[in-house]
Amino acid sequence: MKRQRSRGRVAPAVVAAMCAVAALPGQAHAAGPPAYAFDPDARNVQGAETNAAASVLEAGKVYRSSIGPDGKLYYRVELDNVTNAYVSAVAVPKSDGSVAYRDGITVSIRDLNDSQCSSNRTNFGSGEAPRPITAYAHRTIGKGSSTTCQETGRYDVLVERESKATSSPEAWDLELRFVQEPQLKGGGPTETTAPKDWPSSTPAPPDAEPQKRTGGTSYYDATSLRTGEWVDEIAPGQTRFYRVPVDWGQQIYASTVLSNSTSGATDFIGNALTLSLDNPAQGHIADTSLSYSGKSATTSLRPLPPVAYRNRYDFSPQVSSLRFAGWYYLSVTLSPKVAESYGKDPIALTTTVQVRNEPGPSPYEGDPGIFAVTDKDKELAESGHSAPKAAESATMQVVAAGALGAGTVLVLGLGAWTLLARRRAAATTGQHQQPPYGGPPQQQGW
Template sequence: MKRQRNRGRAMLAALAAMCATVVVLPGQAYAAGPPAYSFDPDAKNVQGAQLNAEASVLQPGAVYRSSIEPGEKLYYRVKLDSLTDAYVSAVAVPKSGGSVAYGDGITVSIRTLNDSRCSSNQTTFGSGETPRPIAAYAHRTIGKGTSTTCKDAGPYDVLVERESKPTSSPEAWNLELRFVEEPALKSGGPTETTAPKDWPSATPAPLDVEAQKRTGGSSYYDATSLKTGEWIDEIAPGQTRFYRVPVDWGQQIYASAVLSNTTTDTTEFIGNALTLSLDNPAQGHITDTSLSYAGKSATTALKPLPPVAYRNRYDYSSQVSTLRFAGWYYLSVTLSPKVAESYGKDPIALTMSVQVNNEAGESPYDGDPGIFAVTEKDKELAQSGDSAPKAAKSATMQVVAAGALGTGTVLVLGLGAWTLLARRRAAAAGGPGPVHQQPPPFGGPPQQGW
């Protein structure tokens, strides 16, 4: 019984600690500048190698942290079988206070040990020249269009290259690396090996809904979940907000961003003041768009994209081929630090509009689809707005609370059993019962004087 009591106290203490929150008053969140990128706390540190023979091996399903200097070409390694499609992504995170030039960015490729390239993708910061987290991925796929030299089982090199102009900040960029494998297909499907040519390409009508408050995250790891709707947030100069939207097979995603006006008298024009970007569930970059700002309300929207389909991968356009699987699609919004020079450092109101159209189709995979699916839990998170870590914390709190409640019930039942037993003993002895006795310490004898 003593062990049960100690366990109950420990669980209640853990619950109290997890329930503790830090209250941030308006304006305090940006006192020290925009929050830093939130790396996955489970990410393992790994060192990129300049020689492929010294490359560290990445494990499927794992997340890694690394870094890359200007002009560096770093090797990592994966071990692949002859049946599975594989994806390796790199998120480059420059310092928010630094500078980048047009054309700066990262390139990720997967190569054989003979240096034959299986695939390669590059993502740059664009003409806005704003330092922000950017993602690129490479894949080794077995299907149509894949070189025969990339279909064999064995080790493959992952090469991450950084392009930086001499005028850019020389500091190292942090890297977040992910290696995921795509599930096997069901027997007999899908069999089409050409990308769809006809799909709804018109911009949908604006939503007729009331906008709701929802605060974006600071990385892919803690991105805030969204569903179809209008979402009000705020963004500070130099800050990047992250959101994620569940998009199932056959569904189309549309997104736009509106930057509010300010109350200042300044009307200075800032080109590419805000960038809206979209990435797929494997952190493969799909597309981005930007808006200019002069102190008045301004908007930008992603161009219409095709419905999510397995056969999209056979298209030569990356804006189509990256929409190849269901799951969480990531939206990120970055406000240029140049905005602070004319309009101050305070955050500006931001409205995100998201639409996910069409009924969900059937998964083509055999067995567990992993991250390439939209589950009922995902839909619940999109409804509530929880991020992945917030949802995990909530689930842990429920387990702890249930455990503490269960332990408390055991303690009450134990005390009730002791009282009943004491009364029976007193009745058998002809005594007055335990009303003048104090409940014992657990495991100890009754005490007088209660």
């Protein structure tokens, strides 16, 4: 009986491995995906109405906050006199609320004399549909930079919300990021002027069969894409997020097609769908929209320049934002107004992505951080994994290896235990053997 109970026991390491698998993110059965998946590592921070009370943001960290109608909130960053810095704010209004044409978010970085280092504004556009939008500001050093904001010290980050009186008054959630750009090699790039022209014709569609990939709900869980045609579906009021690795010297093209509706309705809806592109620091680059009347409709981002360090010297935000390599984010939003005429069911969506040109060398010295395209990034684009999905897969591999190791230890332990038990049994049998001719049992020491 004891031997049978021993065989039924599970090694503690195996139990721990099984528990770890059960506790992995994404394993629980949730009621449904959230409207926007905030980074789970984001720290809560409260914006201040005065810069004197502003909380300090740390480089490389993500934060959650919120802002009310026509709010002006201060945060603070500490900068040196050699590093370029970027602070972005993703504004997430309630999906069932309403926004007006000029509603939007403005982010600026200022020195303590309130001199503006840079400022950027993004609005919801003529679609007037609530969706996550992002804006970023930067403090840059050297050529093309302001003569102010060059010193080491504390700087204010001001986030401003603009809302019309007819818009929903609820607070918008904010997701804040503060990142720093790596230092340049040697004296940096020799070209210090922005490009004047680039290939402006849209290339022919990729010669490949469309494949299914479901978009994410935020920048955090955006689905990775490479060059190709990607089939998804989108419901009214929903935003799908994708990300594409674009290296130095490469040029990204993107378009999307909203399929025909099976409802039979033909109502015209202006700006029914919006396609948006943002850079690795989550600075907004460009967007485009399409109108819908129940038939298939398409829209494309206008051709943009290849990614280059010198793009930052251009006055156009659409050019200057293509200043570094890394993950570029595409988001597609279908207006909730579509549901009024075509129902709440999802509509098929096909997004075409093309990345042209061979990658060039990085201008940075040392680890480029998020401003690079790695072999791992290319693998994720090939597989379609999001960042959390890739992390989950890596965790599963570690857990599987641990479980395998624990299982091996268990088998070896059981083998050793069995061998020891057999030796003890043999020794006991030898001690109690009957002597020949039926004599008395032999005893030790006799």
